[in-house]
Amino acid sequence: MKAITYHGVHDVRCEEAADPSLRHPGDAIVEVALAGLCGSDLHVYHGRETGLDVGTVMGHEFVGRVVATGTDVQAFAAGDRVACPFSTCCGRCYYCELGLSARCTEGHLFGWVQDGAGLHGGQARLVRVPLADATLCRLPEDLADDAALLLCDVLPTGHHCASLAGVTPGACYALIGCGPVGLMTLLAAREMGAERLLAIDTIDARLAFAARLGGTPVDARRTDPISAVRAATGGRGADAVLEAVGSPAAGRLAFELVRPGGTIAAVGVHHEASFPFSPAQAYDRNLTYRIGRCPARSLMEELIPLARRRRDDLVAVLTHRLPLADGAQAYRRFDEKRDGCIKVAFAP
Numbered sequence: 001m002k003a004i005t006y007h008g009v010h011d012v013r014c015e016e017a018a019d020p021s022l023r024h025p026g027d028a029i030v031e032v033a034l035a036g037l038c039g040s041d042l043h044v045y046h047g048r049e050t051g052l053d054v055g056t057v058m059g060h061e062f063v064g065r066v067v068a069t070g071t072d073v074q075a076f077a078a079g080d081r082v083a084c085p086f087s088t089c090c091g092r093c094y095y096c097e098l099g100l101s102a103r104c105t106e107g108h109l110f111g112w113v114q115d116g117a118g119l120h121g122g123q124a125r126l127v128r129v130p131l132a133d134a135t136l137c138r139l140p141e142d143l144a145d146d147a148a149l150l151l152c153d154v155l156p157t158g159h160h161c162a163s164l165a166g167v168t169p170g171a172c173y174a175l176i177g178c179g180p181v182g183l184m185t186l187l188a189a190r191e192m193g194a195e196r197l198l199a200i201d202t203i204d205a206r207l208a209f210a211a212r213l214g215g216t217p218v219d220a221r222r223t224d225p226i227s228a229v230r231a232a233t234g235g236r237g238a239d240a241v242l243e244a245v246g247s248p249a250a251g252r253l254a255f256e257l258v259r260p261g262g263t264i265a266a267v268g269v270h271h272e273a274s275f276p277f278s279p280a281q282a283y284d285r286n287l288t289y290r291i292g293r294c295p296a297r298s299l300m301e302e303l304i305p306l307a308r309r310r311r312d313d314l315v316a317v318l319t320h321r322l323p324l325a326d327g328a329q330a331y332r333r334f335d336e337k338r339d340g341c342i343k344v345a346f347a348p
């Protein structure tokens with residue numbers, strides 16, 4: 001089959017890879033209709049995350065149809081339309097029961113094979129999905145593949161960010177980063193009633209999209225975000241900061257923007273070894289800091305009505321639809337945020 005595979009830093013290729021096959025009775029094989037290219041794929045692409053085997057199929061967001069199931073799979077059969085979250089889960093362990101599927105004791109990320117162990121990803125024609133009964137989410141026929149693709153990661157992650165921030169009407173929020181996750185955070189926060197939300201970025205297309213969703217765009221190339229947030233809050237700072245980037249600079253900015261007693265909700269993937277503020281600074285700010293990987297699978301069904309209702313906005317995030325053959329170029333374009341690129345969907 002055709003797949004986009006990892007070959008090293010800044011080196012992904014569309015090439016022939018072995019078709020996956022059923023390996024365990026709980027496995028399913030999904031034929032991919034659409035696969036997402038995600039900001040977290042770029043961590044690997046830039047070498048900020050290391051250890052991936054050469055030849056690993058990239059990607060962790062995909063929707064499609066089940067084409068084969070193992071003997072233990074009961075909830076799905078060939079022909080079923082499904083969306084797959086970025087990691088597997090068992091549906092039975094303490095964390096799955098708690099609604100924290102991101103920390104399932106049997107969870108594995110798609111698109112991560114290291115020393116021969118792990119799972120190939122979704123930027124391919126076919127994907128093997130272990131623990132299929134608990135991992136896959138059935139799609140209603142009236143939810144198209146394009147909107148459903150955002151259920152795999154960015155919509156739940158945005159919803160998670162807004163939930164962690166405890167969004168309520170009346171308060172004033174600052175959003176750091178208007179990429180796909182940031183935009184879905186903004187959409188979710190607005191759905192939860194947020195009225196005043198300053199959306200910080202440096203890319204015109206993303207700032208324009210934030211305005212479309214009801215945010216107040218703050219172009220950090222021209223306006224100091226700290227001054228903008230203080231001006232909007234009587235000098236106090238934001239009631240909560242929604243941090244959707246995952247970098248040391250974003251972490252530090254979040255701390256600068258939050259008011260005393262406020263909350264930072266961070267859902268961007270962080271790799272640094274320490275916080276950008278000290279325990280003493282956090283104490284003196286009465287800071288609440290909430291961070292972590294989104295339990296996407298635990299949220300998917302609940303978000304289907306939102307995906308259906310806001311389909312036009314979701315689909316507009318998918319600015320580029322490309323064949324797998326354009327994989328290398330798509331990674332470059334997405335990374336450089338060229339041509340108004342917000343998010344790429346591959347159609348195998």
Ligand SMILES: [Zn+2]
Nearest residue numbers: 038040061153
């Ligand atoms: Zn993703």
Ligand SMILES: [Zn+2]
Nearest residue numbers: 090093096104
């Ligand atoms: Zn579990």
